[in-house]
Amino acid sequence: MFQNRLVTIMLIILASLTLIGVVVFILYTQVFQSEDADAEPSIEEVIERSVETSEITTNLYTNQVIRAVFVIEADSEDAKEEVEMRDFQVNNIIISELSDMSAQDLQGSEGMSMLEENIRSRMNEIMQDGSIVRVYIKDKVIQ
Structure with a gap:
């Protein structure tokens, strides 16, 4: 039972880190895309x-x-x-x-x-x- 809990906790932490990484990536790309849209055209x-x-x-x-x-x-x-x-x-x-x-x-x-x-x-x-x-x-x- 102890190993089952440990695996569950590890999966929750892994899923949380993945979700945080995806959110950070999306926010990062959106911020830089909006700055590029405001830039002067070549x-x-x-x-x-x-x-x-x-x-x-x-x-x-x-x-x-x-x-x-x-x-x-x-x-x-x-x-x-x-x-x-x-x-x-x-x-x-x-x-x-x-x-x-x-x-x-x-x-x-x-x-x-x-x-x-x-x-x-x-x-x-x-x-x-x-x-x-x-x-x-x-x-x-x-x-």
């Missing part, structure tokens, strides 16, 4: 999820002409495909944003950031499969 991931617009030439509010190229970064591959399909809507949003601006509105980093943010927010209104993370001005000439 440049390869950004390029894979980005769409470059064709060169857009339009008038500003002050009748000056702007030529610009934008790069639109989506949050997923599905969102990138949706942006590519909505290219005419993207161009329309960009042209309408530019038509309300003057050359002075686009001077400096603050003006360019404001334009990028306005385009991003308007595009997110029409997106169905994901969202736009960031809009970059790749090229800009005002005449």
